[in-house]
Amino acid sequence: MNSPKAVLPKIDQAPMTLRDIVQDRMRTAIIEGHFAPGERLVERPLCDQLGVSRTVIRETIRYLEAEGLVEILPNRGPIVARMDWGQARQIYQIRRQLEGAAVAACAVAHGPAFPAKLMGSFAALQATMDDAEWIGVMRATTRFYEDIFTEAGHSIAWDIVQRLNGRISRLRVLTLSAKDRPRPGMSHMTAIRDAILSGDAAAAQQAVEDHLDDAAAIAKTFLSSEEKPDA
Amino acid sequence: MNSPKAVLPKIDQAPMTLRDIVQDRMRTAIIEGHFAPGERLVERPLCDQLGVSRTVIRETIRYLEAEGLVEILPNRGPIVARMDWGQARQIYQIRRQLEGAAVAACAVAHGPAFPAKLMGSFAALQATMDDAEWIGVMRATTRFYEDIFTEAGHSIAWDIVQRLNGRISRLRVLTLSAKDRPRPGMSHMTAIRDAILSGDAAAAQQAVEDHLDDAAAIAKTFLSSEEKPDA
DNA sequence: GATAGTCATATGGTATACCATAAATTCCAG
């Protein structure tokens, strides 16, 4: 009755409620920059655009508020969360700790099937580096790290890191498109991969920390220049 | 025209929307154990109990879902989030990193007014230790750590720690009421306080890690015994 | 003409009623 190829690979798998769809759409819209930070998220226009009721929109906004992607101004309503260097600095610091621990744990504890898997997601990452699509690079980077966190068994830390990444997505885009540096992260990524595969936890952790220190430094220049045009 | 003393210090300060109140109530109800893990949270009864509309309840549940206190079963609805040792282990591990970093930063960077403040919240904590009210102990502990995180400027990490604490609140109660150990945490707390006030970052971090390793060990015995009655 | 007061509009917040679906339970027939 259905398509002949899809026998029963996945019928539904995810009940995918309307809320989930809207959540996903709005989250990616914010992360990918279709809404600017500080921009108001007016309910009724969103209802029209997405074709859903206010209830769904409001529940979604609550969820994204808890995620830190949206903030509520008293008597004004929700806006896309803003970000200053003070917050970004903290986020990079936390990522440093969590990602460092994850790669270290992964380096010493990965199973026999893992190297092939990591090489795969690394190759995919490398492939995205050629085309200038930052969105593809970000997704491939996410998958690469997801493999590491999953193998390390750090699922909760991965959850936290993903949310933090959502909050600094704008900065990540800026650091990726820093053209003066020819694909800076790639050498760090290679170092991370090699250290993990060779079981060198300390080196892996060091590579992650170097990578994030770099990214934080770039992000700082951007944030400082754009948010302090007066000083 | 108004009260003569209050010229204009603060009129409202917190608009305190209904959602905020309900959120707070349900969060503390879950954290303080008035709802058991796995217990269903049926919307309409909650509406009656709290005297609010479904909208508020639903938005609150979305928020708590994002916080990890509530999970949604497909086609069943929300339940109080469950917890196994695998998750708890990760949470204690993350807390170890974040709290360790916070006390270390606080030790080396606290201002001149901070020692008095910390002594105050520590004294309050000590006072709660006498009466067996675990809820008071938990609140005092929270305030003690809040002072530290705030002074260290780690507000985002504090946010994360608080949410993680919410998810393991049941375990924290169990470790607190472990009667065989006569107030075990207090010596660690004293060590943390002294190390911070003397500016010894390494010692402070070590004390935190010892404390959390202890707590995790106790939690593990509880979780293993109650969740593996068959093995 | 400027200031102050009033009014209208837009938005957020809340409440309620309604429908569809899925799951569990109950009940009936074989």
Place this chain on the structure above:
DNA sequence: CTGGAATTTATGGTATACCATATGACTATC
């Protein structure tokens, strides 16, 4: 006793109405 159908229950989803507040425009008075 067993299998299946019908009912109940709860949720997801939607629409709508109402109120409070904030903002901006408009008007009236000095």
